[in-house]
Every structure is written in structure tokens, then in C-alpha cells.
Amino acid sequence: MLWPLTLVLLTTTALAAEPAAAPSPSASSDAAPPAAAGGAAANGTRSLDEQIQTLKKDVVDLNKDLFVLEEELLFPANTQVAVFVSMDVGDFFALDSINLKIDNRDVSNFLYTPRDVTALLKGGVQRLYVGNIKSGEHELVAIFNGKGPHDRDYRRAANVRFEKGVGAKYLELKITDHQRAQQPEFEIKDWE
Amino acid sequence: MPLVHASSRPLGLALCVLFGAYAATAAAATAVTGAAIARPLPDFTLPAVAGSNVRLSEYLGQPVVLSFWSSRCSLCAAQLKALDRYYDTYRSSGLVVLGISVEDDPQRALDYAHAHKTSFPMLLDRGKIVSRALDIDRLPTTVLIDRGGTVRYLHGDDNPSDPSYVAQIRALLDDRLIAP
Numbered sequence: 001m002l003w004p005l006t007l008v009l010l011t012t013t014a015l016a017a018e019p020a021a022a023p024s025p026s027a028s029s030d031a032a033p034p035a036a037a038g039g040a041a042a043n044g045t046r047s048l049d050e051q052i053q054t055l056k057k058d059v060v061d062l063n064k065d066l067f068v069l070e071e072e073l074l075f076p077a078n079t080q081v082a083v084f085v086s087m088d089v090g091d092f093f094a095l096d097s098i099n100l101k102i103d104n105r106d107v108s109n110f111l112y113t114p115r116d117v118t119a120l121l122k123g124g125v126q127r128l129y130v131g132n133i134k135s136g137e138h139e140l141v142a143i144f145n146g147k148g149p150h151d152r153d154y155r156r157a158a159n160v161r162f163e164k165g166v167g168a169k170y171l172e173l174k175i176t177d178h179q180r181a182q183q184p185e186f187e188i189k190d191w192e
Numbered sequence: 193m194p195l196v197h198a199s200s201r202p203l204g205l206a207l208c209v210l211f212g213a214y215a216a217t218a219a220a221a222t223a224v225t226g227a228a229i230a231r232p233l234p235d236f237t238l239p240a241v242a243g244s245n246v247r248l249s250e251y252l253g254q255p256v257v258l259s260f261w262s263s264r265c266s267l268c269a270a271q272l273k274a275l276d277r278y279y280d281t282y283r284s285s286g287l288v289v290l291g292i293s294v295e296d297d298p299q300r301a302l303d304y305a306h307a308h309k310t311s312f313p314m315l316l317d318r319g320k321i322v323s324r325a326l327d328i329d330r331l332p333t334t335v336l337i338d339r340g341g342t343v344r345y346l347h348g349d350d351n352p353s354d355p356s357y358v359a360q361i362r363a364l365l366d367d368r369l370i371a372p
Contacts, residue, residue: 096245111237111245 071130079132080168083108083140087120089177093154093184095120096146098173100129103138107131128173135164142173144186160188228326228335228343236322238292238315241305246290246313249341255364256288256337260323262295263304265331267352274352275334276310278361283311285365290315294323294331338364 075082083100095117100108108129112120120126141159148154162169170191178185237247248256259275261268272291279289289312295301298318305314317323326335326343332352336345345360 096239111239111247113237113247113250114244115247115250 075130075132075168077168078166079134079164081129081131081133081138081164082127082168082170083129083142084170084172085120085126085128085175086124086172087117087175090117090121090175090184092149092177092182093144093175094147095144095175097144098128099143099145101141101143102131102133104141125172133164133169135166137161137163140171140188142186142188144173144175148184149182154184156184156186158186158188160190162190229346231343232341233322233335233337233343234325236317236325238317238322241293241302241314241316243313246315248337251288252341253339254286254288255339255361255367256290257361258322258335258337259289259291260294260328260331260333260335261291261304262293262331263300264295268332269308271332271334271352272308272310274357276312278357279310279312282361282365287361287365288312292317292322294320294328336360336364339367 081102085098087095095112097109097111099106100110110128116126139159139161141157143155143157145153145155158173160171162171172189172191174185174187174189176185176187177183233248235247235249237245239245257275257278259268259271261272275289275291279287283289289310291305291310291312291314293301293305293314293316295304295316298316301316326333326346328348330348334347334357335343336347338344344364347354347357
């Protein structure tokens with residue numbers, strides 16, 4: 001939605017930077033000795049590199065600001081619900097996919113690759129879903145598919161009823177190992 | 193008379209050149225057609241017949257060949273076999289080949305994949321997300337994607353031994369991704 005705005009801003013920034021980056025015709029003097037000319041060229045290149053780096057940093061900052069703005073516009077706090085996934089150890093469960101339902105409506109079906117699972121096992125937290133819901137009581141159901149103990153197909157569901165208030169609602173799907181039962185555990189945590 | 197003859201010679205030459213250009217374009221169009229050409233393919237994640245799920249974006253930086261197949265397609269087996277040979281030759285250079293089923297019946301797709309084993313992953317596109325994104329209307333169809341994730345060649349032909357495959361795969365492997 002904000003891409004046209006981003007493009008316009010980037011073009012403006014790039015155009016604004018262009019005159020400074022372009023070498024001035026008067027700078028290349030015919031009478032200058034070769035060594036001095038080489039030094040000037042090196043300085044010019046360094047200056048250009050610095051300008052490029054500054055421009056890149058500006059673009060990254062701008063992108064970050066626009067991302068935040070986009071999030072605030074698309075998912076205002078009074079309707080926002082976000083679901084995160086975290087995984088601990090993972091000896092008893094190899095995650096394959098998560099199917100997410102809110103109020104019996106499919107909102108997300110995510111397939112995990114080995115790289116995703118590795119990132120989760122390293123402590124990464126994935127934002128699986130962000131959306132809008134009305135204030136009031138809701139139910140979230142998460143269906144976890146994968147390989148359980150002894151490499152068997154494993155499918156488990158976890159659900160939670162939660163109250164959506166005026167602030168943003170954050171829910172976390174936690175996959176942990178239950179060492180005593182030698183089974184995975186699925187928990188949904190409601191972050192107030 | 194000689195005047196007329198002299199003036200018709202350049203015209204004939206021009207016609208020959210024009211016809212040659214048209215023929216070359218037509219020949220290229222058989223291998224390179226479709227609205228998806230020169231566009232980045234939207235990312236997808238699909239389950240594999242055996243092993244883990246596969247996401248296209250994880251192969252960014254490597255050339256990728258997608259081959260669409262179905263158990264009802266009589267030429268798909270030969271196509272998959274030919275691609276398996278190319279994969280065997282070029283996998284060490286970074287080539288990725290993915291077979292994608294467009295079968296309606298998942299069990300038939302599984303049976304077919306088990307009957308036609310390949311060394312590259314065979315994926316199941318139950319929702320036909322990828323084939324719809326590429327607007328595929330015939331089988332077998334093979335799509336060659338460059339290191340940047342852009343569709344470069346699309347073969348909707350029925351000749352798995354087409355020598356242009358090797359040339360195009362080598363061209364994709366020779367490409368170097370320009371660092372941003």
C-alpha cells in the first residue's frame with residue numbers, strides 16, 4: 001500500500017543526492033600533475049562511497065519508519081491480534097506445519113522448512129499471524145502437525161479463549177518437551 | 193530492365209533479412225513464451241512427497257528449474273527422467289530442480305512420485321498455487337528461474353531432449369548474482 005510513497009521518497013532522495021555525487025567538470029583540471037589528479041580521484045571515490053553509505057542508511061531508516069507506519073495503519077492497537085510461535089528443545093517433535101483458527105475461521109496455515117525449525121530451535125520467535133478482530137471474547141485453535149516420538153506422524157491441537165480489549169493482543173504458541181512423559185507439550189500463552 | 197533488377201535485389205535482401213528475423217523470433221517464442229517471463233515468481237512453500245517442506249526463497253542465489261507434472265501426462269515421465277540427468281550433472285554447480293505435481297488426487301500423485309523416483313524433490317501443489325501463478329495450461333511444463341528469482345525461460349513443449357535446456361541451464365549457472 002505504501003510502496004508508491006516509498007518509491008517517490010526514494011527517488012526524491014536519490015535525485016537530491018545525485019548532484020553531490022556527480023563529479024564536477026571543473027574539478028578535472030588539465031594542468032594538474034598526474035599524482036595530484038590520482039589523489040583527487042581517490043578522494044572523490046571515497047567521498048562517493050560515503051555518500052552511498054549515507055544514502056543506504058537513509059533508505060533503511062525510511063523503510064523501517066514506513067514499516068512501522070504501515071503496521072499502525074493496517075493493524076491499529078484496538079483491533080490488533082498477533083500470534084507468535086516459539087520452540088524449546090524439540091527432541092520429541094519435528095514441526096511440519098501449524099494451522100491457525102480464530103473463531104472457527106482459518107486464518108493461517110504455515111509450512112515449516114528445516115531452516116525455519118532450526119531458527120526456532122536457536123531461540124527465534126516467529127510472528128505467525130497478525131490481524132484484526134473485534135473487542136470481546138474469542139477462541140483461538142492451533143493445530144500442530146509434524147513428527148512425534150519414534151518418527152510417527154503427530155497431530156495435536158491446543159486452544160485458548162481470550163478477551164480482546166482496547167490494547168493489542170499478543171498470544172504465543174509454545175512448543176516444549178515434556179521430559180518425564182517423553183512427549184511434546186503445546187501451550188498457548190496470553191500476553192497481557 | 194537492369195535498373196529494375198538492381199532495385200529489386202536490395203528489396204529481396206531486406207525481405208530475406210526480415211524473414212530471417214521473424215523466423216528467429218518465432219523459434220525463440222516456442223521456448224520463451226508466457227506472461228510470467230522476466231517477472232519474479234511469487235514465493236511458495238510446498239510439502240514434499242518425501243522429506244521436509246520446500247520454500248522457493250530459500251534457493252535465492254541458485255538457478256531453479258521447476259517441472260510441472262501429473263500422472264495423466266504421458267510425456268511427464270520422460271521429462272522428469274531428462275531433468276534428473278541434468279540435475280545429476282549440474283547439482284554440484286548449484287542447480288536446483290523441483291518437480292511439482294498438479295494432480296487433483298493426492299494419492300495418485302504420491303503413487304506416481306513413488307513409481308518415478310528422482311533425485312530431486314517432488315512437491316505436492318494441492319491448491320495449484322504455483323501453477324496458477326505461472327498460468328500453466330499444458331503438461332509437461334518446465335520453468336527456469338535465475339539466481340535472482342526471475343522467470344527466464346518457460347518450456348511448454350513435448351521434447352525433453354531439447355538441446356536448448358542444457359544451453360539455458362548453463363546460461364543460468366554462468367549468471368552471477370549482483371550484490372545489492
